[in-house]
Amino acid sequence: MTATPMASTQLSQTPVSTPVPGAVDGTNGNVSVNTGATVFRLKNSDSGATQTVTFYTIVTEDGLSLENLVITIPESGDVSISGLPVDVFGSQVSWLASSATYVTVSVTEP
Amino acid sequence: MTFAPVLRLVTAAFAALCLLTSALRRSPEGDPVTATAIASVQLSQTPTADPTNVACDAVNGNITPNTGATCFRLQNSDTASHTVVFTSIVVEDSLALADLTVTVGASDVVWVSQLPVDVFGAQVSYLASNALVKVTAFEP
Numbered sequence: 532m533t534a535t536p537m538a539s540t541q542l543s544q545t546p547v548s549t550p551v552p553g554a555v556d557g558t559n560g561n562v563s564v565n566t567g568a569t570v571f572r573l574k575n576s577d578s579g580a581t582q583t584v585t586f587y588t589i590v591t592e593d594g595l596s597l598e599n600l601v602i603t604i605p606e607s608g609d610v611s612i613s614g615l616p617v618d619v620f621g622s623q624v625s626w627l628a629s630s631a632t633y634v635t636v637s638v639t640e641p
Numbered sequence: 642m643t644f645a646p647v648l649r650l651v652t653a654a655f656a657a658l659c660l661l662t663s664a665l666r667r668s669p670e671g672d673p674v675t676a677t678a679i680a681s682v683q684l685s686q687t688p689t690a691d692p693t694n695v696a697c698d699a700v701n702g703n704i705t706p707n708t709g710a711t712c713f714r715l716q717n718s719d720t721a722s723h724t725v726v727f728t729s730i731v732v733e734d735s736l737a738l739a740d741l742t743v744t745v746g747a748s749d750v751v752w753v754s755q756l757p758v759d760v761f762g763a764q765v766s767y768l769a770s771n772a773l774v775k776v777t778a779f780e781p
Contacts, residue, residue, distance in 0.1 A: 542712055546743050546751035549714070568710050568781040570684060572691075602688050610688035613781035641710040641754040641781045 534562040534625050539569060539638035550637040555584075557631030563638045565624035570613045570639040575604035577633035584634065586615060587625045604634065676702040676766055681711055681778035694775035697725070699768070705778045707765035712754045712779040717745040719773040727756060728766040745774060 535556035540547060552574045555561055563569065575582040582604045590597040597619065604610055615624055628634035677698035682689060694716045697703055705711070717723050724744050731738035738760065745751055756765055769776070 542752050542754035544741055544743075544753055544755055546715070546745070546753050549750045549752060570712070570779065570781045573688070600686055602686075604688070608688075609691045611684055611691065611779070612686055612688050613684035614686050639712070639752075641712045641779075 532559040534560040537561045537563045537636065537638055539564055539640045541640045550639055552635035552637040555628040555631050555634050555636050557628055557634070560625055560627035561636070562623050562625045564640070565615055565617060565620055565622055566640060567615060567617050568613060568641055569615065569624075570611055570641065571626075572609070572611045572637045572639070573602060573604050573628075574635045575606065575608045575633050576635070577630070578607045580633075581605055581608070582634050583629040584636070585627045585629075586620060587627075588619050589621045590619055676704040679703050679705045679776060679778060681706055681780040683780045692777050694777045696772050697767075697769035697774045697776055699770065699772040699774070702728075702766055702768040703776070704764050704766050705776075706780070707756055707758060707761055707763055708780060709756060709758050710754065710781055711756065711765075712752055712781065713767075714750065714752050714777045714779070715743065715745045715769075716750045716775045717747060717771075717773060718775065719771055720747050722746045722749075723770040723774050725767055725769045725774060725776070727761055728768070729760050730762045731760055 540550040573584050584602045586600040588597040588599055679695055682692050715725055722744055724742050727741040729738040729740050743753055
């Protein structure tokens, strides 16, 4: 499967509008540039159930894979995460949302 | 005769109070040190709910820790545009570097980041032109 790229919004001293969370690829997953300071805003429009976004690690040791980071978004939740080290998640981080219907994501680079 | 030492003591105390008040009013750089502190929200791998923006102190200004990657979300709930002026700390040959003025349109929300620590300080001071401007600082 080929993950769908999701570009990040570069912040600077020039003001930009709030990045609008966009649709995700709930089948193939998505891939975004990651600097370790990249901010992921995760929204769940489902008022009846939580949703998840799984961020894939790239670390293996003795043939064993490091577990992935699973973020749970509360019902109707709007959360942000950051601090995904490049050596653990890569400079291109892959992630998969549990639902393309309810989950939207924006990626911001400070 | 016991009145004189008491008078000296009161005078000394008054002078000390004046010095303290003066010191509290102004920093060596001349910036108001009464600026209202607004903490930044530290983001991590643990999800953080979207914080509520905080009203700016349009009189004394605000001060927030700055790493250079700190993101400022500025919300203007007024029907007129307003500005937020981020104070630079650079002085060269007694000349001050211009401050960064960010205009926030009416009912608009904008984001800025990349305020270098060597230009804006590890504690950045800023002044909104109106208290209807609200801010959230994020630390990624």
